Amino acid sequence: MKFCLILLVCFVGLVQAQMQMNVQQLADFIRSELALKQHTDKQIAAYIKKLTLSEKLTDKTILDLEAQGAQPKTVQALQELRDRTAALKGPGHDVTYSPATAPDNTLTAAPPTATLGTTAAPIPIPPPDSVRQREILDRIKQYAMSYSQNLPNFICVEVMRRYIDPYAEDHYRSIGNVLAKVSYNLGHEDYKVFSVNGHYEETTLERAAQSGGAISNGEFGSMMQEIFEPGSEAEFGWDHWGTLRGRRMAVFNYFIDSGHSHYSITYSSGPNDEQRIYTAYKGLIYADVDTGEIDRIKFIAVNIPRSFPVSEATEILDYDQVEISGRPYICPLMAQLYMTAGREKSKNVIEFRDYKKFGTESNITYGAENVPPPLPASKTEEQPATASTPAANQAGKPAAAAKGGSNPWWAMPAPPPPPATKPPQ
Incomplete structure (x- = not known):
């Protein structure tokens, strides 16, 4: 009182x-x-x-x-x-800007005029109300927490294309390719490199990356699940409607502070020089509104200590439908990693190909194979969402089985004065 x-x-x-x-x-x-x-x-x-x-x-x-x-x-x-x-x-x-929301064109744009031979800009879809947002988030959380359990045991080929930009000018040059066999068995991921720059070589991802570039793991469920674990105390907010691979996606932003984060960055300049930190991170989650199926997660490390060699780290992870033993599953499609250390930037584009059932179908001998052509840009480019964009379960794709610190997506201010109320009697 x-x-x-x-x-x-x-x-x-x-x-x-x-x-x-x-x-x-x-x-x-x-x-x-x-x-x-x-x-x-x-x-x-x-x-x-x-x-x-x-x-x-x-x-x-x-x-x-x-x-x-x-x-x-x-x-x-x-x-x-x-x-x-x-x-x-x-x-x-x-x-009300967020990094993934289009700018407010009403601030600067002139009134629209009709021009012969042109098409009017599509009307954006209004965001769902707060009740609907909670319903969608609940479905997404349920999907994420059960995702790993719904995956079969399988193997696939990881195709890693590595690039560096020595002077941080966004002029990347290739430093080679790595092929690895990924085994997923009983919820555990195992990576075995078998080809480096077109030459047969049995090694680990860590050793293969010593010549430059970045590596990642956890794409098969753990990275997704950690966002929604109660211990992460993630903060969520509505961001925008988007379109991925021709399907409408609900996009939420999230933030997890460093005290509850499982997101680690490791920097190594040699076999005896390895540094690791756990950092706060934010990102975006793209999901189907009806099933909660997650088709993209973006991770952005924030508040990295200035003393740490890596100053920026971002990963974009895409999921899509693949067939394993004649059944459809939602599995990792591509991961894009971007890191900045000093003046040097690195970019890794990782694709997951040739999914097979673990066991009888996995007795395959891998050698110095040719790197397959990259996936087309249409597989990963986001398009604006319009009323004509089909929802995920209307696009012919089977549906899958169904806070500490301040959220950097917006700064919550100290509250201004509230409306006057009568004190309780």
Whole structure:
């Protein structure tokens, strides 16, 4: 009770001084109210109706706030505020921006005009409401936590194409290829290199990478599952609708702080010089809204200590349907790794090919085989989502079996004054 009284006293003095806001302050206020959950939708809406904005409020900002949990009365109040600010100049930046969301073109674009022979830009799909978002996330979590158990025992070939950019100018040159046999048996991954730069060689991934480049493991379930384990305390938020391989995907962002992270980066400049850290990371998850099937995960290391040799690390992992012994499964398709150490950048493009059942079908002798051609770009390029994009289970593809630190996707501010409420009697 004492805390509530202090909060109300503070509000009385601040509400008069902060009746005028810019769009950034408005968005921060609504986000903090959604996080604190101390006031009703009706109370928040009543407070918004008393505000005066110094900038234009756009439809995109309202849609983003609705996707993050704003309720109907709040949304209606925002729409009325949008109409009252239509003649004002917009803010100089997208206040609800996330790295994977398209910029708000209403800030700079002129009104659309019809031109003979051109096609109007597709209308973006509104985000799902907060209840629907929770339902989708629950399906995604269930899928991720059971993914490894639903995989059969199998083998496949890992094709690793390695590149370096010595001067961080985005001019990559090839430093060769590595082929490895990957065995997945009873939930465990095993990698055995059998070809390096076209020459037969039995070695480990770690030794094969000593000539440069990066390596990764955990693509067959552990990386996916660790995001959703309760101990990771991941923070999730809606990001956008996307299209992968012709299918509509719901895309969520996430963040896991370093205290709960299983994401490690190892740097080695020689056999006796190896350094490893566990770092916070964020990313994106692309999934089917109906089954929770995950088709892409993006990992971005954040808050890497400056003393560590690696300053940037990103991985994009794609999953797609493959056939093993005549049955369809969702398995890793490609992994793309990007790392920066000093002035040097490295890029590894890893493809998973030739899946076979572990056991009788895996008695294959591997040699210095030719590297297969790369997968076409259409397999991994994301396209904008439109109303005409089919949902995953409508595209002819069988459905699969069904926080510590601040989230860097947006900065949660200290809460502005909430709407006035009567103290409890």
